[in-house]
Amino acid sequence: MSRRRYLGTGAALGGALLAGCSGGGSDGTTTSSTDTTTDADTTTQSQSYTASVAPVGDVEFDSVPESVFTVFPQYADMAVALGHGDAINSVYVPKMSGTTMNQYYARLDDVSFDWEGLPDPLSDGLSKEFLYSLDSDVHLTDPAWASTQQNWSQSDVEEIRDTLAPWFGNFYSGTNADAPDGYADAYEYYTLWELFGHVADVFRERARYEALASVHADLMTTIEDGLPPEDERPTAVRVTYSDGSFWTYHINWPGYWQADTRPLGAHDAFADEDWGQLWGQVGMEAMAEADPDVILHLWGMTPNYDMAQVRSQLESHDVGSQLSAVQNDRVYAQGMRYQGPVMNLFQLEMTAKQLYPDVFGEWPGYTGGDYPQIPEDERLFSRADVSAAIDGDV
Structure with missing residues (x-):
């Protein structure tokens, strides 16, 4: 092993998956006795600690990871939120993910993600050779998901775990879909913020996590207290529009x-x-039949879509131009479904204003670039509190 020594997991994946993984919320790391490692030239001492997540189980570390593999950007966003964004060594479609993350971070003091130069782990499909080349301290990736990738077997997953660095992630909580064969007994479904708590334990950043979770709890209270009765709420769809049809x-x-x-x-x-x-594809006629009050365009805040062009295409379409959301100027850009905690705060505020402008204030609109500047008295959460938490001022 190189600069770090991975101490092992409490779950042996494959034929002997350990049941009884940690519960929904994360209670913090567990520190074990001082561990001594020796190589040919040096002897070092470090205090080991344990983090846990399903389906992995307990993972023991002897130092905070300094090189961190991620695929989907929710984990990169978590690392940034915990003050360890510079540890990220890969992310899915860096220009899209990194640019979108920084469009939110632009509204926070001294927060950014340096994504340029990072490789995309899925550009040619996930490969063991790529993981070995990165030599990460931890893979913030679900081993159950990894086991389903092309040319991967359970033995490959175990090889990476045993000879390189541990897996630590949970993918199927994204939709609460069934875990693949061999993992169902060890699987558990988390909310985004519960999963964030488990990742915080990897970095030993409970204080930062608690501070950000408090901001989220306050935002949720604001939203829940302001929601109108169900019979007064709009109909809505979340879509991605392309060539006359909608991924919905x-x-x-x-x-x-x-x-x-x-x-x-x-x-x-x-x-x-x-x-x-979770998703399906519908044509313009089906959208016209549903005729939602609000159209939320997923990925609209990423550099992959030009929202002005999307709106123009809908307005010039014989059927699309008749949609209530188009006629009432309620086609809105949305962010990414692969959202981490900081992204989630902004996207909750965004969606609240888009759906309920009379309650939470008008959404200023979005045509590109950074997240819109919202007057301080119209914000649904404190940017200063988020910046302070990320900066470690907690």
Whole structure:
């Protein structure tokens, strides 16, 4: 092993998965006795500690990770939130993920993510060779998800765990979908903020986590107290528009991919549609039949989509131009479903204003660039408190 020694997991994956992983909330790290490691030239002492997450189980570390592998940006956002963004060594589509994250961070003092130069772990499919080349201290990735990737077997997952660095992640809580074969007994479903708590334990950053969780709890109270009665709420869809059809997502299903829409309680215009999964594809005629009050365009705040062009295409379409959301100027840019905690705060505020402007204040609109500047007295959470937490002033 190189600069760090991975001490092992409490769950042996594969044929002997350990049941009874940690509960929903994370109670902090457990410190074990002082561990001594010796190589040919040096002897070092470090205080080991344990973090836990399903389906991995207990993972013991002898130092805080300094090189961290991520695939989806929710984990990169978690690392930034915990003051360890510079440890990230890879992220999915860096220009899209990093640019979008920084569009939110632009509204926070001294917070940014240096994504340029980071590789995309999925550009050619996940590979063991790529993981070995990075030589990470931890892989913030679900081993259950890794086991489903092309050319991966359970033995490959175990090899990376045993010879390189531990896995630490939970993918299927995104939609509460069934875990793959061999993992069901060890699986547990977390909210976004519960999962964030477990990741905080990896970095030994309970204070930062608690401070940010307090901001989130206050925001949720503001939202819950302000929601109008159900019969006064709008119908809405979350979509991605392309070439006359919509990739459409259920907005109120369980899972942390809906952590910015489900709490707002709008009526899903496609609630009765069974696509066999979270999303489906519908044409313009089906959208016109549903005719939602609000269209939330997923990925609209990423550099991958030009919202002015999306609106123009809808307005110039014979059927699209008749949609209530188009006629009432209620087609809104949304962020990413792969949201971490900081992204979630902004996306909750955004969605609240888009769905309920009479309650939470008008959404100023978005045509590109950074998250809109919102007057201080119209913000739904404190930017200063978030910046302070990330800076460690807690």
